[in-house]
Amino acid sequence: MIDRLEFLIALASEQHFGRAAEACGVTQPTLSAGIKQLEGMFGVMLVQRGSRFIGLTEEGERALEWARRIVGDARAMRQDMDAMKHGLVGHIRIAAIPTALAMIAMLTTPFRAQHPDVRFTVLSRTSVEALAQLENLEVEAAVSYIDNEPLGRVSVVPLYRERYRLLTSADSEFGQRDHVTWAEVGRIPLCLLTPDMQNRRIIDKLLRASGTEPAPTLQSNSMIVLYAHVRTGRWSTVMPAKLAETLGLTDAVRSVPIVDPEETHTMGLIVPDREPMTAMTSALVKEAKRLAKVLEPSLAAGAESLRPRPIV
Amino acid sequence: MIDRLEFLIALASEQHFGRAAEACGVTQPTLSAGIKQLEGMFGVMLVQRGSRFIGLTEEGERALEWARRIVGDARAMRQDMDAMKHGLVGHIRIAAIPTALAMIAMLTTPFRAQHPDVRFTVLSRTSVEALAQLENLEVEAAVSYIDNEPLGRVSVVPLYRERYRLLTSADSEFGQRDHVTWAEVGRIPLCLLTPDMQNRRIIDKLLRASGTEPAPTLQSNSMIVLYAHVRTGRWSTVMPAKLAETLGLTDAVRSVPIVDPEETHTMGLIVPDREPMTAMTSALVKEAKRLAKVLEPSLAAGAESLRPRPIV
DNA sequence: TGGAGCGATTGAAAATTGCTATCGAAGCTG
DNA sequence: CAGCTTCGATAGCAATTTTCAATCGCTCCA
DSSP states (O other): OHHHHHHHHHHHHHSSHHHHHHHHTSOHHHHHHHHHHHHHHHTSOOEEOSSSOOEEOHHHHHHHHHHHHHHHHHHHHHHHHHHHHHSSOEEEEEEEOGGGHHHHHHHHHHHHHHOTTEEEEEEEOOHHHHHHHHHTTSOSEEEEESSSSOOOSEEEEEEEEEOEEEEEETTSTTTTOSOEEHHHHTTSOEEEEOTTSHHHHHHHHHHHHTTOOOOOSEEESOHHHHHHHHHTTSOEEEEEHHHHHHHOOOSSEEEEEEESSOOOEEEEEEEEOOSSOOHHHHHHHHHHHHHHHHHOHHHHHHHTSOOOOOBO | OHHHHHHHHHHHHHSSHHHHHHHHTSOHHHHHHHHHHHHHHHTSOOBOOSSSOOOBOHHHHHHHHHHHHHHHHHHHHHHHHHHHHHSSOEEEEEEEOGGGHHHHHHHHHHHHHHOTTEEEEEEEOOHHHHHHHHHTTSOSEEEEESSSSOOOSEEEEEEEEEOEEEEEETTSTTTTOSOEEHHHHTTSOEEEEOTTSHHHHHHHHHHHHTTOOOOOSEEESOHHHHHHHHHTTSOEEEEEHHHHHHHOOOSSEEEEEEESSOOOEEEEEEEEOOSSOOHHHHHHHHHHHHHHHHHOHHHHHHHTSOOOOOBO
């Protein structure tokens, strides 16, 4: 039964019977039959039938929600039983947005000190991709904004607030200032993330609110690229303070707080809302809470509350 | 896989391989092998092996939590797909505590008007039994106290507050009063529910707080028994106002508010906290919210809030 | 010490599963 | 529009898995 549900998930994700089958490690007829079995068992069509894959039916979409949940729990159960066997052993995959990548080390390093047999995969993703991967069980956790775009059915641990800095060379127009306004930032040429990144959208919004149309002279989906350009002394960029600290400043590069408005956005660890949590997830959550206490005590205090009872 | 998990649940509930097998509709060797397969798949012992069933291991208990969840979701998925097929058809089982039994009709009647193909089973249970049955997937919903003893992983819809009345004959000591105190109630002979009922424990606590030791002259686990005794004109009892209204008063029986302290306890509909909810559950929740608005507008207002995002 | 109860084991029958090969419909191309 | 490709469905067959009836061995208790 559960393997059929995996077929459905794969089919929805690949939108193609053959590729879905390959992803599941079975042949196409097997996957085809599996879907047909689900349809028979429920007595409803799940996929729109045509000469090729068109899409799921309404019932199929609903079934997909359940399938994701059940398959997710089944995998979590496996992981959890493994953890009961050997202590925490295994693999955590984390999807993080580019501006959060540098701080992941603050999470993974103390975690590994406590659980040496856990391996990590950290993926750079847009916030939308990160949530999608969490949903599709392709990662165990995500680090992204938790106060902006709507999240799905997840639990969050607030980690810190992003405060923005202008990174610019010491001898540039604002290189010696102790703060600049967004309006001023808007006047100089910038390297920024690509617009699929939420950080870029936030910066765009702040620039527009201050009356300038964002027109970066260079954009990339990697912070490394932006930073490398700033290091040449000829470019500027905007990045969160935490990230600027991690990258380290040189004599040539200064980090200038941007004010007016001094807007902040909260970053957090996002994990599937599953009860019981797997031992792995709950260890990660525990570490994240500890980290939050260090990074931003005010946030952490609020997050200490127990899980509220859902009132529907 | 899922059927094996059902084996585990049945085994935990029956504490006996043979009976568990029967409950699952398989033979004992099949169930035995199923459990062994789970153990093999996870690489851990789930049951304490001995000449007879002793209990689950620690890992087994943990696995049981997951199994309940996964099996519950799988059943919910089936129900939900059925509902998508024919509209709302099927069976809702509700466990309610005795003092709430009368108001169930206010939930089921309008529900059935909208969904004529749904059948109901309403079971009278103690609050502890009701929650256990909800947990074991033996009922779809419960109606019980939501502000006293801790609930499990469930969603609640507050319905109304229980306010207590003395039901007594018109010609008895307090028959003409417009209120009595708990201390006064403690002085007269009462028929009360048995102590396994939470309502009884609440009343006991209130009586003790007012300085009398509860010593009912008759106790029963059925409100009907209590009411029948009061109707004879020779007995008194304490019951929630809502229930007293439903049973209807005669000239001979009066309902006197009890004050000092005028304590109230909240009753609510309790359903599994599952996302997505089945069509059935969500229709029931919707009806319960509507009912709450009629019964106790102040409560309903608070309950309108969306499900809070869990912050762990 | 013998019987009853419980769970494990065994071997054979039955059911299910998954594969290869192939088909037919639809879309694309020259 | 013929030929080619892609996609999903179907058929037949081999392998695996599942289930059951029968029975065994252990333990507890009378």
